[in-house]
Amino acid sequence: DTGVSQDPRHKITKRGQNVTFRCDPISEHNRLYWYRQTLGQGPEFLTYFQNEAQLEKSRLLSDRFSAERPKGSFSTLEIQRTEQGDSAMYLCASSLTSEVNTEAFFGQGTRLTVV
Amino acid sequence: AQSVTQLDSQVPVFEEAPVELRCNYSSSVSVYLFWYVQYPNQGLQLLLKYLSGSTLVKGINGFEAEFNKSQTSFHLRKPSVHISDTAEYFCAVLKGNFNKFYFGSGTKLNVKP
Numbered sequence: 166d167t168g169v170s171q172d173p174r175h176k177i178t179k180r181g182q183n184v185t186f187r188c189d190p191i192s193e194h195n196r197l198y199w200y201r202q203t204l205g206q207g208p209e210f211l212t213y214f215q216n217e218a219q220l221e222k223s224r225l226l227s228d229r230f231s232a233e234r235p236k237g238s239f240s241t242l243e244i245q246r247t248e249q250g251d252s253a254m255y256l257c258a259s260s261l262t263s264e265v266n267t268e269a270f271f272g273q274g275t276r277l278t279v280v
Numbered sequence: 281a282q283s284v285t286q287l288d289s290q291v292p293v294f295e296e297a298p299v300e301l302r303c304n305y306s307s308s309v310s311v312y313l314f315w316y317v318q319y320p321n322q323g324l325q326l327l328l329k330y331l332s333g334s335t336l337v338k339g340i341n342g343f344e345a346e347f348n349k350s351q352t353s354f355h356l357r358k359p360s361v362h363i364s365d366t367a368e369y370f371c372a373v374l375k376g377n378f379n380k381f382y383f384g385s386g387t388k389l390n391v392k393p
Contacts, residue, residue: 169323198380207284207370207383208324221380256323258381268314269381271323 167191169272171257177278178247185243186275190259197240198269199232200256201225208256214240215262247279284371286384294392295363301356301387303371312374313354314381315345319367327369330354341365366391 170189178184190197195216200208211230212222216237234240244251254276258269287302305311312331316324328339335347345356354371371384
């Protein structure tokens with residue numbers, strides 16, 4: 166399968182703990198996005214990378230959140246000192262920028278539950 | 281500001297009946313438009329997209345959508361739904377600088393036998 170993969174699929178953590186999620190994009194895609202989706206809402210943009218450069222971060226991304234994409238391949242999203250409000254589905258997507266823009270391909274997401 | 285409005289949070293429909301899921305967007309610049317489907321505990325799968333050209337776009341699973349610039353709408357339609365179409369559908373726009381997608385709040389389609 167050459168789609169976007171995310172790990173883990175589910176994570177339950179205690180409030181105050183740190184968590185890290187991983188995303189492996191489609192190999193030739195240069196853009197990688199992180200979105201957050203809460204119950205009953207559409208995905209909300211968190212941040213995106215063009216190759217290894219993090220070009221934009223949403224105001225939703227507090228100081229407790231950090232994302233990296235070393236070498237422009239896989240990406241990690243870390244949440245420090247988790248809070249119950251962080252409980253959500255975290256979606257990763259990748260795309261290939263071109264003259265004719267294409268859609269973003271999404272992974273299956275990581276569902277985070279903070280107890 | 282960019283926004284996408286999906287007017288119906290839930291749409292119940294009987295199997296084999298037609299369905300329309302509504303989407304309106306606000307933008308002062310050109311946008312690209314998309315419909316994604318999400319099955320329970322899954323990521324988003326692209327149904328169809330409008331980039332340019334013909335305003336009637338056909339996608340997978342028998343879905344189609346029509347771009348209406350004057351009404352800033354991109355409604356999704358299917359002439360005859362199946363039980364397997366039960367899912368949540370999201371309309372999304374991509375602005376001219378292609379930085380990020382803006383999603384609507386979603387419409388849950390519930391197909392009844």
